[in-house]
Amino acid sequence: MKNSGYEYREQIDIRGSGVTVLAHLTRKYRHSSETVWRDRIQRGEIFLDGRQIQWDTVLKSGRSLLWRRPSWDEPDVPLTYSILYEDDDLLAVAKPSGLPTLPGGGFLDHTLLTLVRKSRPEASPIHRLGRGTSGVVLFARTARARSILGAALRKNEITKIYRALATGVPAAQKFFIDTPIGLIPHSKLGTLHSACAGGKYALSRVSVLEQRGDTSLLEVGIETGRPHQIRIHLAFAGHPLVGDPLYAAGGTIRNQDALPGDCGYLLHAERLYFCHPATKSDFEIRCSPPPELETK
Secondary structure (H helix, E strand, O other): OEOOOEEEEEEOOOOOOOOEHHHHHHHHOOOOOHHHHHHHHHOOOEEEOOEEOOOOOEOOOOOEEEEEEOOOEOOOOOOOOEEEEEOOOEEEEEEOOOOOOOOEOOEOOOOHHHHHHHHOOOOEEOOOOOOOOEEEEEEEOOHHHHHHHHHHHHOOOOEEEEEEEEEOOOOOOEEEEOOOEEEEEEOOOEEEEEEOOOOEOOOEEEEEEEEEOOEEEEEEEEOOOOOOHHHHHHHHOOOOEOOOOOEOHHHOEOOOOOOOOOOOOOEEEEEEEEEOOOOOOEEEEEOOOOHHHOOO
């Protein structure tokens, strides 16, 4: 079943000024080739300040560029979730692996946000999980709760505990990883997040729960929330997640054709600890891990 299409907007800045619209789109949005962008322009899908344009139109700073994307068939994903907790201020749900949290990467209607808002249109996610990650996602149901929890997240006052199945056996039962995470070049996306000396501070605390041959069941607590932090940190430490198609041991990119949203690994958001925005009391939400991540 097709979705209703979507309008992608951007305001041209100095980096796009002085080049043709075709060159700008091809350079900035590498998920599509020059030929594909030219076809979209010729079909009348691209607008500049509300008017259809030609591929050789030269852009200027401050102008509004729009791609009116027609409806498309989204990839099949598990279109389900379960409620873990709900009150007047909060909603906590269990997201299955494979379901994107938010629109992006070819997903619009097939997202957790769209599913939740069908019955609770006021809900706003406080954080997100990667598409292949399962577990707790917290939503705010009021503007006040959204403001308080958003501030707590920025101050690293929301503790997040995960379970992961990683390759290899760590030398220590407990250790931490604080390698910075930032953007590096990527052939398809332009950039993606990875271990990066010039990146932002990130901290993950790791405990070995169980050794399983040449793999290990780990508990990982993160005090920061950088994109794909656990996948990146464990890979950098020499223990990438089993089945991760993107991040390889040492922090390198395994395959330039792989994307961050590709699945195949086992990572689960098991617990959240935070101060309830209304009662001001310490609060915990748990989501039982899948069988593959349970201790034996």
